[in-house]
Amino acid sequence: MDETTEPEHLNxxxxxxxxxxxxxxxxxxxxxxxxxxxxxxxSYVSRVEAGVLLPRPSxxxxxxxxxxxxxxGLFYDLLRRIDEGDHPSWFVPYLAxxxxxxxxxxxxxxxxxxxLQTEDYARAVYRNAYPHAEKEVIDAKTAARIHRRKVFDxxxxxxxxxxxxxxxxxxxVGGPEVMAGQLEHLLAAAESPQIDLxxxxxxxxxxxxxxxMPFTLLTFDGSPTVLYAEGPQGGKxxxxxxxxxxxxxxxxxxxxxALCPVNSLALIKSHLKxxxxxx
Numbered sequence: 001m002d003e004t005t006e007p008e009h010l011n012x013x014x015x016x017x018x019x020x021x022x023x024x025x026x027x028x029x030x031x032x033x034x035x036x037x038x039x040x041x042x043s044y045v046s047r048v049e050a051g052v053l054l055p056r057p058s059x060x061x062x063x064x065x066x067x068x069x070x071x072x073g074l075f076y077d078l079l080r081r082i083d084e085g086d087h088p089s090w091f092v093p094y095l096a097x098x099x100x101x102x103x104x105x106x107x108x109x110x111x112x113x114x115x116l117q118t119e120d121y122a123r124a125v126y127r128n129a130y131p132h133a134e135k136e137v138i139d140a141k142t143a144a145r146i147h148r149r150k151v152f153d154x155x156x157x158x159x160x161x162x163x164x165x166x167x168x169x170x171x172x173v174g175g176p177e178v179m180a181g182q183l184e185h186l187l188a189a190a191e192s193p194q195i196d197l198x199x200x201x202x203x204x205x206x207x208x209x210x211x212x213m214p215f216t217l218l219t220f221d222g223s224p225t226v227l228y229a230e231g232p233q234g235g236k237x238x239x240x241x242x243x244x245x246x247x248x249x250x251x252x253x254x255x256x257x258a259l260c261p262v263n264s265l266a267l268i269k270s271h272l273k274x275x276x277x278x279x
Contacts, residue, residue: 098115164198164199
């Protein structure tokens with residue numbers, strides 16, 4: 001196989017790497033020269049072209065490619081499409097809003113919010129949801145979900161307030177070891193000044209009118225709050241003032257019924273001990 005021959009079946013990262021390689025060769029650049037122009041090492045370029053850089057090439061690298069190639073944002077946009085392509089189409093509009101939100105208020109009912117999932121937990125979720133999918137598909141979806149954490153790396157990251165029903169701690173995803181890692185991650189996340197967590201215990205009953213349907217409220221500087229609500233056919237964004245206000249009230253009621261942050265962390269630690277089989 002010569003340098004320009006590619007296999008027919010490529011995953012999104014491999015296709016991206018193929019395109020980088022094609023343009024690099026067309027510009028008569030070596031990997032070392034491209035790396036220098038983009039501000040990265042030769043080995044970084046090599047891994048990108050091979051499609052093995054996980055979770056995916058950085059935004060800064062894509063911007064460096066466009067500068068080096070003179071492609072006017074093409075490779076940056078292709079990277080965005082990789083992210084979008086590994087999420088269901090109905091979820092893509094939410095992703096765009098999540099990236100701009102100043103506050104994220106979330107109620108999770110049985111699974112930990114995607115933004116707070118560990119890689120092993122996310123992979124187990126996708127493996128259960130797509131039992132017949134190839135490993136590469138599961139890996140790509142997992143990488144896209146973990147990449148969402150980048151929202152907390154912004155210069156002004158959003159404030160995240162999460163209310164997790166105790167079922168999130170009890171629903172065993174991926175086995176005890178994966179769950180232990182996930183609860184450890186929640187405890188570590190709660191140490192961030194940007195993140196507040198509360199647990200709604202089983203003993204609180206069902207204090208809301210919408211039962212146990214998860215939802216997220218996104219607030220923005222200078223723009224109205226929007227609601228993202230999930231249902232059997234997927235999720236949907238709502239900007240109706242009446243609908244949003246009703247869910248703001250529900251969220252306030254959930255906070256009132258949930259354990260305080262200190263007691264919430266204590267409950268997480270208690271469940272963590274169970275998964276570790278500690279006395």
